[in-house]
Amino acid sequence: MPEFSTQPLFDIARRLEIRGETGWLAVLAPVTDSTTNLDRLQTELQSILQKPARVIELEPSTFEELREALHQPDDDAVILSSGTGLTQEKWRSLDIMRSALERKGPVILWLATGDVANLTEHAPYIRSFIGASIFLAGPDGGIMTEAERQERLNELSQHFGFTGDEAVRKAQARELPHEPELVEWLVLLGRGDLL
Amino acid sequence: MPAVFRYCALNCFATFENRTYTTHMPSSVTAPEGQLSRREKFRAYMQAFNPTAPAVDLIQAGLVIEDLHQSLYRNLAGRADLEPGSQQLLVGGVGSGKTTELLLAMRSLESQGHILPLHIDVSKATDLSGLNTGSLVASLGLKIAAYFGNGVGAYSQDTELKAELGEPFEKLWIYAYGKIERVWVPSDDDSPDFDDSDYEEGHFRIRKIPGKLRPPLPSLDREIQDIREPLEQFLAAAKRRGKEVAVIFDGLDRLLDPTKFWSVAHQDLRLLRQLKVSALATAPLSVLFAAEVGQSIAGEFDRVQHLAVITAGPDNACLRSVLEKRHCSELLNREEVDTICHYSGGVLRDLISLARDAGEEAYVSEHDTITAADVEKVIRQLGNGYLRGLGPPVINALLELDQSKSFNVRLPHNIELLLTRRVLEYSSTDFRVHPALLSVIPRPEPKRA
Numbered sequence: 001m002p003e004f005s006t007q008p009l010f011d012i013a014r015r016l017e018i019r020g021e022t023g024w025l026a027v028l029a030p031v032t033d034s035t036t037n038l039d040r041l042q043t044e045l046q047s048i049l050q051k052p053a054r055v056i057e058l059e060p061s062t063f064e065e066l067r068e069a070l071h072q073p074d075d076d077a078v079i080l081s082s083g084t085g086l087t088q089e090k091w092r093s094l095d096i097m098r099s100a101l102e103r104k105g106p107v108i109l110w111l112a113t114g115d116v117a118n119l120t121e122h123a124p125y126i127r128s129f130i131g132a133s134i135f136l137a138g139p140d141g142g143i144m145t146e147a148e149r150q151e152r153l154n155e156l157s158q159h160f161g162f163t164g165d166e167a168v169r170k171a172q173a174r175e176l177p178h179e180p181e182l183v184e185w186l187v188l189l190g191r192g193d194l195l
Numbered sequence: 196m197p198a199v200f201r202y203c204a205l206n207c208f209a210t211f212e213n214r215t216y217t218t219h220m221p222s223s224v225t226a227p228e229g230q231l232s233r234r235e236k237f238r239a240y241m242q243a244f245n246p247t248a249p250a251v252d253l254i255q256a257g258l259v260i261e262d263l264h265q266s267l268y269r270n271l272a273g274r275a276d277l278e279p280g281s282q283q284l285l286v287g288g289v290g291s292g293k294t295t296e297l298l299l300a301m302r303s304l305e306s307q308g309h310i311l312p313l314h315i316d317v318s319k320a321t322d323l324s325g326l327n328t329g330s331l332v333a334s335l336g337l338k339i340a341a342y343f344g345n346g347v348g349a350y351s352q353d354t355e356l357k358a359e360l361g362e363p364f365e366k367l368w369i370y371a372y373g374k375i376e377r378v379w380v381p382s383d384d385d386s387p388d389f390d391d392s393d394y395e396e397g398h399f400r401i402r403k404i405p406g407k408l409r410p411p412l413p414s415l416d417r418e419i420q421d422i423r424e425p426l427e428q429f430l431a432a433a434k435r436r437g438k439e440v441a442v443i444f445d446g447l448d449r450l451l452d453p454t455k456f457w458s459v460a461h462q463d464l465r466l467l468r469q470l471k472v473s474a475l476a477t478a479p480l481s482v483l484f485a486a487e488v489g490q491s492i493a494g495e496f497d498r499v500q501h502l503a504v505i506t507a508g509p510d511n512a513c514l515r516s517v518l519e520k521r522h523c524s525e526l527l528n529r530e531e532v533d534t535i536c537h538y539s540g541g542v543l544r545d546l547i548s549l550a551r552d553a554g555e556e557a558y559v560s561e562h563d564t565i566t567a568a569d570v571e572k573v574i575r576q577l578g579n580g581y582l583r584g585l586g587p588p589v590i591n592a593l594l595e596l597d598q599s600k601s602f603n604v605r606l607p608h609n610i611e612l613l614l615t616r617r618v619l620e621y622s623s624t625d626f627r628v629h630p631a632l633l634s635v636i637p638r639p640e641p642k643r644a
Contacts, residue, residue, distance in 0.1 A: 018234070019245070020238060020241060097318055116584070120580060120581060120584055127289075128544050128548075133548075133555075
């Protein structure tokens with residue numbers, strides 16, 4: 001069975017952020033803890049993209065319901081969840097209505113394991129929007145040891161050319177751009193409250 | 196920056212609710228110039244290579260190569276202009292650039308001055324899977340009506356407009372969306388009349404008469420004639436203003452089954468021909484290759500234009516120009532450009548996607564430009580997407596095609612391979628396995644002697 005690249009949810013959100021907060025992407029849900037991971041993805045998207053993220057169940061939404069949900073509003077992040085998987089017929093009908101699914105904000109398909117085959121087979125128009133952006137939701141690397149944390153803090157400090165204290169001061173003065181690495185820095189400094 | 200990424204669970208600390216400061220935040224951080232310019236460079240690149248960007252935006256931004264298909268759009272527009280009532284079909288696979296060609300044709304028609312080209316993406320407005328006879332002309336009627344006045348309000352409030360087109364508008368509206376009417380239902384229709392009094396027992400019932408844009412609908416030939424008169428009145432009004440209407444139906448290619456496509460389009464296009472309205476429409480590849488049904492459909496059109504996959508050629512000049520138009524050299528070197536061109540197979544959307552995804556991969560991998568490894572990774576991803584769900588018999592058939600170059604395009608399961616882009620059509624006799632898919636197909640172990 002072909003394998004897709006495993007990506008931490010944080011990186012998936014980062015990918016959308018660098019795209020300019022638009023575009024389509026598919027994430028294969030882990031077999032266990034799918035609901036927990038879906039919640040986490042939603043939170044990561046909100047944190048990184050700085051905009052609301054909604055989860056919409058593809059089943060049993062009708063054409064009208066889905067179109068309305070995607071366009072009111074049309075600029076937030078939307079995760080379209082296939083739940084435990086969609087039927088071939090549902091994929092076909094979604095494919096036919098792809099134009100109605102197009103929107104300003106990003107669309108993330110949260111798929112069950114069997115969905116990628118159905119997506120390619122029965123929804124070629126949606127698949128063409130996704131291109132190579134199919135990822136397996138992976139672990140985030142776990143909790144760092146103190147040594148690893150210090151090492152990463154040093155890297156960030158060297159890279160940006162200022163100290164952690166200065167980063168905190170800039171965040172307090174609201175002078176720190178909202179970039180993923182700077183978010184990471186504040187969190188590693190224990191100042192997630194400044195985000 | 197070294198690619199050391201072991202993030203702690205950021206979301207434990209950073210929640211959306213407690214973040215308020217970033218809006219309107221000045222970007223006065225004193226980070227090294229390299230970092231910010233790197234991010235901005237990648238962002239600009241990613242935006243130029245957005246495979247889901249609306250074609251109309253790309254044309255306006257000058258990111259489209261207009262003569263990519265030998266200026267096909269000029270031919271489409273020319274015929275629509277010179278031959279009112281002509282019907283042209285644009286057939287192409289997913290991501291081949293059909294919408295872009297149609298929009299370029301529309302712009303060309305607009306520039307003539309005397310043409311009113313109307314672009315209708317049918318699948319955007321209504322549930323295409325439930326469409327039936329009459330839906331296309333209903334959509335066209337509403338589009339022309341919108342040209343004269345914005346919404347129902349305009350036709351009831353603007354006295355001049357109401358006098359000129361109020362009645363046909365109402366008919367169009369009912370035809371499209373249906374109506375609700377109150378009908379008297381006698382208590383007992385069979386009861387004999389005992390006297391001559393006007394009083395009759397019974398009640399009112401609300402009856403909904405469905406419109407054409409609310410599927411499912413019965414399909415009756417005579418029904419399409421109901422819209423002829425109001426549509427004619429609108430077309431005459433356009434003529435009085437010096438405009439000939441030409442219509443572009445986009446999105447019909449989503450109806451992958453040619454029989455379904457034809458059931459939606461057949462009678463509507465016949466009416467448009469009678470009304471001398473030039474029509475351009477997209478259609479799925481199956482119209483071109485499905486045996487009898489496809490041929491009979493193609494025979495109904497004045498021209499069937501196949502938008503084939505672009506042949507890469509030895510120097511990839513054509514495909515490379517698409518990437519260069521979007522300033523790929525900011526992040527891609529010549530070698531990687533050639534690799535992306537080759538593995539796109541000449542499918543325009545795959546070309547743009549691979550370029551974008553390679554940029555994204557480089558960004559998250561902390562590379563300053565796109566490396567060969569980034570490109571290789573996204574090609575593998577794309578190939579794996581195509582490979583998912585294929586069983587051994589299909590894989591063997593694909594390997595056979597790669598070896599023999601022989602492909603029976605009339606077989607239904609082979610048409611499926613074309614529709615899903617696993618096999619690409621470079622001409623009516625040249626079929627090849629998508630190169631990204633071919634690169635990940637597991638090869639059988641060589642037999643030991």
